[in-house]
Amino acid sequence: MRYLPLICLSLLLSVSNASAQVASPPVFDVHVHLRDGETSLRAFEADTRSAGIELAGLGAMWFGGPHQALAGNPADIRVRNDGVIALAERHPRVVAIGTVHPYDGQAALDELERIASQGVKLIKLHAHTQRFDVADPRVLALVRKAGELDVAVLMDNANIVAGDSENLFNLALRARDTTFIFAHVGGLNFRFWNILPLARTADGIDMDNVYFDISATVLLMADSPLEDEFLWTLRNIGIDRVILGSDHPQISLARTLEAFERLDLSDEEKAAIRFGNARRLFGLDAP
Numbered sequence: 001m002r003y004l005p006l007i008c009l010s011l012l013l014s015v016s017n018a019s020a021q022v023a024s025p026p027v028f029d030v031h032v033h034l035r036d037g038e039t040s041l042r043a044f045e046a047d048t049r050s051a052g053i054e055l056a057g058l059g060a061m062w063f064g065g066p067h068q069a070l071a072g073n074p075a076d077i078r079v080r081n082d083g084v085i086a087l088a089e090r091h092p093r094v095v096a097i098g099t100v101h102p103y104d105g106q107a108a109l110d111e112l113e114r115i116a117s118q119g120v121k122l123i124k125l126h127a128h129t130q131r132f133d134v135a136d137p138r139v140l141a142l143v144r145k146a147g148e149l150d151v152a153v154l155m156d157n158a159n160i161v162a163g164d165s166e167n168l169f170n171l172a173l174r175a176r177d178t179t180f181i182f183a184h185v186g187g188l189n190f191r192f193w194n195i196l197p198l199a200r201t202a203d204g205i206d207m208d209n210v211y212f213d214i215s216a217t218v219l220l221m222a223d224s225p226l227e228d229e230f231l232w233t234l235r236n237i238g239i240d241r242v243i244l245g246s247d248h249p250q251i252s253l254a255r256t257l258e259a260f261e262r263l264d265l266s267d268e269e270k271a272a273i274r275f276g277n278a279r280r281l282f283g284l285d286a287p
Helices: 003-025 039-049 075-092 106-117 137-148 164-174 184-199 216-220 227-235 251-259 266-282
Strands: 027-033 056-059 094-098 123-127 153-158 180-183 210-213
Touching: 003 210, 027 251, 027 266, 039 056, 039 075, 039 251, 056 266, 075 094, 094 106, 094 216, 094 266, 106 180, 106 266, 137 153, 137 164, 164 184, 180 184, 184 210, 184 216, 184 227, 184 266, 216 227, 216 251, 251 266
Parallel strands: 027 056, 056 094, 094 123, 123 153, 153 180, 180 210
Antiparallel strands: none
16 A cells, blocks of 8 residues: 555656646747658658647748759749649648749749739748849849738848848848748847847837747757847847747757757747747637
8 A cells, every 4th residue: 555655646747747748839830841742741740749749830841952942943933832832732730831033033023923822921032042132122022022912921041141130131121011030030140130129219110020930040049158148139029029940851840849948938938939929920720
């Protein structure tokens, strides 16, 4: 009989742990590269299941790494956009992320309009790998068109290119009717974005069209000497403007969440970043 209390305690701990897992907020991953369509999606979902992650949804793009949407071949971009649109139609949790190349001019604008008419609400642009200059007038024309079509623009902001954050700030300022998500929240130049609370003090400037995903950068920040500054930056940006992203397959969602959970954020802040903000931005249903 003396073992009974230990058995009861073990059962209570098991129930407690199970309840904590059930209560864990769902996750929306806004930054997922599915280079092989259905095959890549199955692999991503298997990874999340094995890690015990409740997946509310994902933003899926077809290009990345060695597979880029380069200028000069809009017909190929069109075919590949159709692939990710079809994938999203088969899988309700998938938010299709299309792309175009700004230097394709009118062809890019036409493709943007076409995919928007098919329900695409988000496109991805990557200045470094797609080889374009953010300050080019064709980029401004494209993102303004996206705003007119109610399509948000996810743009790389890892500061691989000199002046990356500064150019993106100016782009968002010049295209205020367009919603932007800046991926990687500036990388190791995240401090730049503390300019936002000061910019918002200027008449007529609220910068409410700017969101950030914390993919990749969060791995460097958790438990680092910079963590306090990073959290200070996220709160200056506004926690309601921050979205979780993994950059799968380069970085897994499980690894991203492991780092994210080590950040000294409140439960409410974590829930907003994991799913709440994306739910509001994209009009998602709860899982």
